[in-house]
Amino acid sequence: MSTDPASPVLRIEGLVKRYGPHLVIDGVDLDVTAGQVVVFVGPSGTGKSTLLRCVNGLEDIQGGRILFEGQPVLSRSSAIHAVRRRIGMIFQSFNLYPHLTALQNVTLAPVKVLGEPSKEVEERARGLFRKVRLEHRAHAFPSQLSGGEQQRVAIARALAMNPHLLMFDEPTSALDPETVGDVLAVMEDLAREGRTMLVVTHEIGFARHVGDRMIFMDGGKIVEDRPPEEMIANPENPRTRQFLGSILHH
Amino acid sequence: MSSQVAAYWYVFLKGVGITLWISWLALILGGAVGLVIGLLRIAPWAAVRWAAIVYIEVFRSVPPLVLFFGCFYGLSYAMKLDLSPFSAATIALTLTASALMAEVVRAGIESVTRGQWEAALSQGMTYPQVFRYVVWPQAIRVMLPPSVGVYISTLKDSSLASIIGYVELTKSGLLVRESTGISFEVLLIIAILYFVINYSISLVGAALERRFKYVH
Numbered sequence: 001m002s003t004d005p006a007s008p009v010l011r012i013e014g015l016v017k018r019y020g021p022h023l024v025i026d027g028v029d030l031d032v033t034a035g036q037v038v039v040f041v042g043p044s045g046t047g048k049s050t051l052l053r054c055v056n057g058l059e060d061i062q063g064g065r066i067l068f069e070g071q072p073v074l075s076r077s078s079a080i081h082a083v084r085r086r087i088g089m090i091f092q093s094f095n096l097y098p099h100l101t102a103l104q105n106v107t108l109a110p111v112k113v114l115g116e117p118s119k120e121v122e123e124r125a126r127g128l129f130r131k132v133r134l135e136h137r138a139h140a141f142p143s144q145l146s147g148g149e150q151q152r153v154a155i156a157r158a159l160a161m162n163p164h165l166l167m168f169d170e171p172t173s174a175l176d177p178e179t180v181g182d183v184l185a186v187m188e189d190l191a192r193e194g195r196t197m198l199v200v201t202h203e204i205g206f207a208r209h210v211g212d213r214m215i216f217m218d219g220g221k222i223v224e225d226r227p228p229e230e231m232i233a234n235p236e237n238p239r240t241r242q243f244l245g246s247i248l249h250h
Numbered sequence: 251m252s253s254q255v256a257a258y259w260y261v262f263l264k265g266v267g268i269t270l271w272i273s274w275l276a277l278i279l280g281g282a283v284g285l286v287i288g289l290l291r292i293a294p295w296a297a298v299r300w301a302a303i304v305y306i307e308v309f310r311s312v313p314p315l316v317l318f319f320g321c322f323y324g325l326s327y328a329m330k331l332d333l334s335p336f337s338a339a340t341i342a343l344t345l346t347a348s349a350l351m352a353e354v355v356r357a358g359i360e361s362v363t364r365g366q367w368e369a370a371l372s373q374g375m376t377y378p379q380v381f382r383y384v385v386w387p388q389a390i391r392v393m394l395p396p397s398v399g400v401y402i403s404t405l406k407d408s409s410l411a412s413i414i415g416y417v418e419l420t421k422s423g424l425l426v427r428e429s430t431g432i433s434f435e436v437l438l439i440i441a442i443l444y445f446v447i448n449y450s451i452s453l454v455g456a457a458l459e460r461r462f463k464y465v466h
Contacts, residue, residue: 083374084371097369
């Protein structure tokens, strides 16, 4: 993607997130440069999903700052809408709009939010349906699609906005095992295109084959941040070792 | 049917027309006011929410009959207004209908999951855009069946307008009873007419509900 490689797409400095007295993110620093695929792993409840939700302002933050393409992300400012338009988010529970067809799910925001001509958007959407291998399902409603198909529509919906960053929040956790592979295959294609991606997942295989960086989080902190092969082969931190051991040998 | 009562068919017909008109008017006004109150009911400001709750609880607790008297005599007296029975009845019906519709609106909007808001917001939509393109089209499907119920109960409440001298269907029947001296037959006709109207509304509501289903 065409960003100055010297400046990071995303910069997080000293991020703190609390829910009441409960500290969810405890001082996270992170730089992500264009084209990187960063995979977050760790026990549940350690702030991985919350971190993604802070990046596009779905959560407000209590300390530190987030810069997306140099601009501060402020959940309560009116500039947040412009930031979100450039960040695609894929949710664990898909969250497709149930009253619209798959195609309409993909075209809604580009037409209504970006104000693009619907003919052009539809054209682009058809291309996206080919990319996620669902060209035959464009006119189905979400309720008629399997979980894996819904998630691929959700990916197409995010791509339709031409985002500069894609965030996947446990994209395969709610899927039947037989449809997980289809979703991961699409995500792998996107990574090979050079897209910048943040992925929260328990799919260690995906992290190993596709990820550029693997980040192990625990207790709201980044414990280890290394190339996946290295971290999986030789985890430095005892907590990382214990966690990877538990999910690799279950 | 005795020919004596049958001779008054046009009185019944006119009564049906007026009952449909005033209850429809009250539903439209009540729907509009109810939408506003329902939105205030889930507003992010506590004071506004409380005001909406008070409105809803008051006007759905006070019996319609009391509201009819209150509007006709009370409002006329307190505000030095010379309200016609029609105006007073419309206001009274609107107050009740709007309180009921506010709850329907609230339930409809709250039925749309948080995930829908988040998906739409994360695409860069503003709150009004999320509401218009994502939340409202889903909420309205949930709102439809109870709205039909509100309409039917508004239509039945409109019979109470007879008490302040407004000549709708019930009052028309009572007038026919006075001129003919025939009670049972007249009341039976009134009951049948109400049933036919309300059952038709139910059927239309059910048809709309089928059309609004996501998948055909």
